[in-house]
Amino acid sequence: MPNDQREPHRWGFTDSGFVLNEDNSVTLTGNRYSICGYPMPYFIPFVESMLNVSLSTMQPRAERQPGRLPEPNRNEAFCAALAQKFPVEQVSFDDADRLRHSHGQTTVDEVYQVLYGELPKLADAVFYCGGTEQAQALVQLAAEHDVCLLPYGGGTSVSNALRIPADERRMVLAVDTGRMNRIIRLERDNMRVTVQSGISGADLERQLRAQGFTLGHEPDSSEFSTVGGWIATNASGMKKNRYGNIEDLVESMTVVSPLGTLQESVGAPRVSSGSRLHHLLFGSEGNFGLITEAVLKLRPAPEVTRYQSLLFRDFATGIAFLQELSKGSVWPASIRLVDNPQFRFAQSLKPAQKGWTACKHSLQKWLLTMLKGFDPEKLAAATIVLEGSAHEVTVQHRALDRLIRRYGAIYGGAENGRRGYQLTYAIAYIRDFLMRYDLIGETYETSAPWDCIRTICDEVKRAAELEHARYGFPGKPYISARITQIYPTGACIYFTHGASIHGVDNADQKFHAVEQAMRAVILANGGSISHHHGIGKLRAAFIPQLYSDATRKVLLAMKRELDPGNVFGAGNNLFDRGQ
């Protein structure tokens, strides 16, 4: 997509964003999302009440206007070789380009810095790569001239993986894959497609749908994130129940490393051909090379997509429901359970309720509370997407029907389901809106066995309050949990954490420390380091807890062989300074 539709640093599209209206309501501008274009009167009061802060007395913080950036570190011999090899428009030293390619979307460490503070280190230039052969030439030049290459896809990383290593002394070239956005070959019979790695999820899905197919990989970032980024991050989508995680969707890939091009002539759905290096590229976070192409497995475009929602007495009942559902084999394409704070958060984004709507709402509320005995301060909700042939959707619906009575759940309607599902795409706009009021919002996620889920949720909430008090943040923290992916053996928990940092010194560093503390709590209670965001630089400190010594040594040996000069010097995961 053309860059001018994208915000350079904040999340999303330039035509979309939350604005504060005079009556203290907010509106999401534009018309891209189902919640665009109407005033939301309940949002600010909700935020104020949950965080125990007052926004009305505050002036929104103005974004820092970046002055002239420091001069780039130009490796002149490399620049000359680059100019000789590639058209001039493929290399940019432009300040705006450099700044845009020097961060991802981690809240305090990246977006907050670029908007209101200063990024500690910047890319020196940006290379817009055109394909595998160009990548091969580029990597060779970079190795010859000792230049550092950092792959850049959709820029949506939330693990500081795109942060430029502060101590890098070589010239740093961000390698933008945005031009590598073509479908190379679609094989109808074989249900697979070969694509360039820089194609975004939205573009790819649009083109596939036009041909009667779907990839079905729909991470929250799919409007912007790319195939290469998904592989490098080991991504998971909202509809993974039906379509699988990224590792289930990639048949093979092409990766250009300093040692050469990693490629297999696999061409088959599943193989037993010895240890497949392929698997180690998932989660490689830019450390090994540039992913340039991938062969992806397709499914027929769904005949039917039906939304649904469920209400549960409380979060624990919803978790038990999901656990039971996971034991069967017929799952909705997506089922996500939100806890009570997040349910109320979603309610706060509804339009003003008047007349019949208000009446209907009251009636519903009465039914819920009086008839079912649900406590509005405790109930939890699930948003559901059923997808497939008409028959498959019926079958998926029946699997739900069979369980809801046992768990005392009730259907909340298709519209609430659709709304809840699509709300996902608006969350980051809300984050950026609130940041102006010194309200920091971050998400973190983990996967855990079923018997750890409730404890992790409870302990994270408790720890959020303790940490909030420890650092003296004003008001109280907002912390909500949702279960976004399920497996027979466990689930992914996705936390949203908000807090005011107003008037706090070094608040960004403190919030970063809180994130680390929360991660430690998650690990201590049986959760994993990450279900799908990855390690990046944000969680690298936890590596010694994750792997045995031998495991780390082998991965380092692999890096040394692939990239002895640390050309791919992103320094993510355990590859800090390449070793």
Add this chain to the structure above:
Amino acid sequence: MPNDQREPHRWGFTDSGFVLNEDNSVTLTGNRYSICGYPMPYFIPFVESMLNVSLSTMQPRAERQPGRLPEPNRNEAFCAALAQKFPVEQVSFDDADRLRHSHGQTTVDEVYQVLYGELPKLADAVFYCGGTEQAQALVQLAAEHDVCLLPYGGGTSVSNALRIPADERRMVLAVDTGRMNRIIRLERDNMRVTVQSGISGADLERQLRAQGFTLGHEPDSSEFSTVGGWIATNASGMKKNRYGNIEDLVESMTVVSPLGTLQESVGAPRVSSGSRLHHLLFGSEGNFGLITEAVLKLRPAPEVTRYQSLLFRDFATGIAFLQELSKGSVWPASIRLVDNPQFRFAQSLKPAQKGWTACKHSLQKWLLTMLKGFDPEKLAAATIVLEGSAHEVTVQHRALDRLIRRYGAIYGGAENGRRGYQLTYAIAYIRDFLMRYDLIGETYETSAPWDCIRTICDEVKRAAELEHARYGFPGKPYISARITQIYPTGACIYFTHGASIHGVDNADQKFHAVEQAMRAVILANGGSISHHHGIGKLRAAFIPQLYSDATRKVLLAMKRELDPGNVFGAGNNLFDRGQ
């Protein structure tokens, strides 16, 4: 299981085997299998007709009685250290033990050699390992004393992976994992089980069923093959549609290598924690270390297991049916399509048909041929296993119902389905019976995209005839194909190849050459090197066609780091002589 129930070199149990009766019928002895205990009058005539040979004039070949084996190559310092560290009964220099641990189940290269020829190289001793800690001590001693360790699980490899490298000069110790057969921990809520790697599929499944669970991994070898062997081979089971392949079933594992113990503290259903070395152990074929433990993902034991079968006008129609089925999401736990020769092979194992049975059979045949117009020389059949809750099985059945009319298929009944499914377990006994008559049978398998399946089947059949003629084997070859696993993007084809080598010089080498030629044909027509048997030593010559140079270099670098002294000197895949 006690070793005395197992054949030392041939396949299977000592109480089970095909015997020739005086009336030229055959019987499978014992009562382990559904086809045990009755005379099969049609089998010998079928074999004679398909291969165009006469068995009645032949004397069965007598198995070679192994004399005293060559003295083992004893590394005395190592033996002394071993004796000091471990109880005496854990180390065996016994000839029978050595011979048993010096081969797998590849037909001409292994079983034929040990029964009728001579194995070129033998293990010097066998170590019966007791667990992870013992493995750690053993590996350390082996590294100190420059001894070669070869992991040995169920002994069912069909890729020459268990063959002792002929040029190995160090003492070779086979490490038998049979004592490591315990369930360490069953987590009911988390649907997972931690096991020692030497537990066999049958033992594990029996214990899990008693607790209400199933792993659902059912390779043809599951009576004998082990969890460690499945991982090392990258195995696939007959019910993978429901339960997944081995890589889908293993959450984490413990592997003891000379560098140290590879272990992750993952404990979660799915993670994004950087490149997971874990993945490289699938298909590692004994080259990296000894797999000692694994955490496996479970499912509830199925409420219902229902068999079914289908008849198709021809194999091509059956393939089209499977391809269509693979586009949906509701699949039977297992569906396997056999071509006409294999269908008739299965028929030849039925009991004599007399009285009402014969009449019923004639009627069925009449219905098939006259009413449906099926040609008995062309029709193909599928055996089906539906598994899950009663509701899930109904849903799976309906998915079939919806397709059969479109493809003009007809149900062949539950009994034929059950029989066909279980016949799998008898195939290797038939192989060993026929080998006495100089009839060599081998299976090989591949996976391929849907649009290559028919061509591969046709070309392999054509090549089998050409190769048969080239080497001057008597009669004609038997070659049949079945589709054993399906994916939306393609399928696994499993070939059975039989030929008489009677009176041919160096027949074993020639049959080996035929296997290589067939593999080349498969690769040339878009098939993969293997879907689930692996590379071992049998297919190592094809490695340069499979991987790019860079890929191979990285795998070799990892081996050097893990095992600089090539202690795990199995020499499989690309690790011939450790490099």
